[in-house]
Amino acid sequence: MSPLADRVIRARAWRRGLMAFAAGAVGALALPPFGILPALVLSLTPAVWLLDGAAKAGPGWAPRLKSAAFAGWFWGFGYFVAGLWWLGAAFLVEADQFAWALPFGVLGLPALLAFFPAFGFALAQILWTRDASRVLSFAFALTVSEILRGHLFTGFPWNSPGMALGQHLWFMQIASVAGLYGLTLLAVAIAGAPALLGTGATTRDRWTAPGLAAAVLAGLAAFGALRVPADPTAAVADVRLRLMQPNLPQDAKFNPRNRDIIMQRYLRISAEPGPDGQDHEQATHIVWPESAFPFLLHRDPASLAQIATLLGPGSVLITGAARMDEPLPGEAVGKFFNAIQVIDEKGTILGSYDKVHLVPFGEYVPRFLDALIRAVGLRQFVHIPGGFEPSERRTNLEVPGLPPVAATICYEAIFPGEVLPDGPRPDLILNVTNDAWFGRTPGPYQHFAQARLRAVEEGLPLVRAANTGISAVVDPFGRVTGSLPLGVEGVLDAALPAAVPPTLYNRHGRFVLTATLVICLMAALTRRRRRPLA
Known part of the structure; x- marks a missing residue:
């Protein structure tokens, strides 16, 4: 095990939270407009090590799940603060009315969104093993949490990790088959695989998963290059x-x-x-x-x-x-x-x-909060009496x-x-x-x-x-x-x-994604039975 991986795995208390926050924040550099794809590796590789550390948190499920969710929340908080800080600009357009709420937008929303990766990390811990398949478990679990984030409470699928691939012309083409969440599954698996370089017991253990990840990335590029025609679209x-x-x-x-x-x-x-x-x-x-x-x-x-x-x-x-x-x-x-x-x-x-699909608090106030918000003299951002109707x-x-x-x-x-x-x-x-x-x-x-x-x-x-x-x-x-x-x-x-003719995603996107996730889950459960943590 490398000294860096060992240090992350053994981290406890506030050091663990700080490492998770920093790793999440680095991941935002993989998103537009920066598009630094290696930043996602620097973000998700430590995330795998943090989950390795959660597996050693103590006997029984409770301490492991608590440690995993703790790391996931701080990872998500860093990721969303670094990726969504610009939301604060909206509170300064009418600063006399909304500037006081700027911290709630810049920090409050990321704090709430961070509960989704917290769930994803905890789910990954349930499936965790001692071998390389744990990276696939992590990709499955974080993708499930992203799907939930995109649908619950009106949904907010902004800056899913799949966008690290989804902004590059060749890599984005696989979205015609599996969509954004398929990209997210691939992005997390590819970017998390280098964690094995720091934890593998043998040369084979260290290099097999990163090698497969590099091959998949090359395959995505090849698929994209073949799919995009050389000539302009008619x-x-x-x-x-x-x-x-x-x-x-x-x-x-x-x-x-x-x-x-x-x-x-x-x-x-x-x-x-x-x-x-x-x-x-x-x-x-x-x-x-x-x-x-x-x-x-x-x-x-x-x-x-x-x-x-x-x-x-x-x-x-x-x-x-x-x-x-x-x-x-x-x-x-x-x-x-x-x-x-x-x-x-x-x-x-x-x-x-x-x-x-209206923007909550931007174009309307949720009805269950409407009376309370108006009682203290607040309103939605858009100057429409009562807000817009969907x-x-x-x-x-x-x-x-x-x-x-x-x-x-x-x-x-x-x-x-x-x-x-x-x-x-x-x-x-x-x-x-x-x-x-x-x-x-x-x-x-x-x-x-x-x-x-x-x-x-x-x-x-x-x-x-x-x-x-x-x-x-x-x-x-x-x-x-x-x-x-x-x-x-x-x-x-x-x-x-x-x-162009309907894509596979257009015709069968839900089936493709569901089938892929089921296969990943079955593979993770099979490995979990064969290589349990304890």
Whole structure:
């Protein structure tokens, strides 16, 4: 056993927690925008050693599980603090109202999320053995905890360890088979395997698992290289997109006093010549970002008329916009929805998509906390009376001149397997978002990377319009065919890549993942019986 591994395994009390926290924090460097893949090895290799130490915590299950969960919580706390610190920027947009809550966002949310890896570490300890199969047990358990994190309490699958692989073109291609959680299983197994270099009793014990991990990584790269075609993806005929990125500060965006300034800015930028000299009237579809206006566009004929002057014959505008239903009898106002609306050259709204998966505390206050929060004078971030209402179901957005569109607003695009509606398969994923809340931090890069991975999973192109960036067009293989960087104002003119046939993940993703996890569990249980800890 190496001295470093031995030191981690034998660590107790606060040293153990500190080591776990540091290991977790290092793992965040493997995520966008850094993408330092070896950082995940430096994060998960000590995690395996910490679990080795938990196995020596004492006789019986209680001390072992307590020690494993303790290490898992501190590992997760470090991972989420380092990976999500940028959430604090949202509390400073209206600092007079929300700055006091900044520590709760920067430290409180990571502290809660850390209970998921704590569970994963404890589950891994139940399956722990003395041989190399314990790395597979760890990968299985941490993946299960990530699946739970992505679904429980409305779900928050942000920065799953699989994104360490899911941001690199060749490695991300396996998501077309197994999705984000399949990537997570592989990432944890590969990055945890080098732990055997420090604990193996023989040369074979030390090198077999790392060698297999290197072979799997090479296999993923080879699969990706073979899957991604050398030629550009064919474009959809008669479609010319123009994505407008206004780069509007969040503190100005939702001030109704700025309504005319904002509208004129959007119109001016949209009408500017593109980088290649293209005129805006050549665009068949102009796309604006999420919640583009501090007013209700569908109740503002003057603004709709201004939009009509922008659009050429037969062209349409697709834009984020808050929408309100007609009030019911006895109600002063109707229900508000975070929506995408389609407007033609006459200023007529042709259709809408209402957001299904709202952001807790950002777009609505959970009902069981609503009375308490309002009693102390607080509200959600978005200035909507009562918050937004979620749509009951996801539907395709019908846009003239485009194939059926799977519309997503903001972080709806981070949920694997949930971006497509039931029914006929669409041919395009549309994502409009406003990441201005988070400034020039890692947050917008992480958001874009996760939306990009949905294109690979589903075999569909992605069209993404973001207020401050990153706006982009991505083909079904995850290749960025055009983009606007974070923090700039401008337009992106691009063709629409064609969809490819449904991926294995699209057709059987749940089955593939479930079957893989069951196989891993059965293998871990078999090894546990043959090589018990005591």
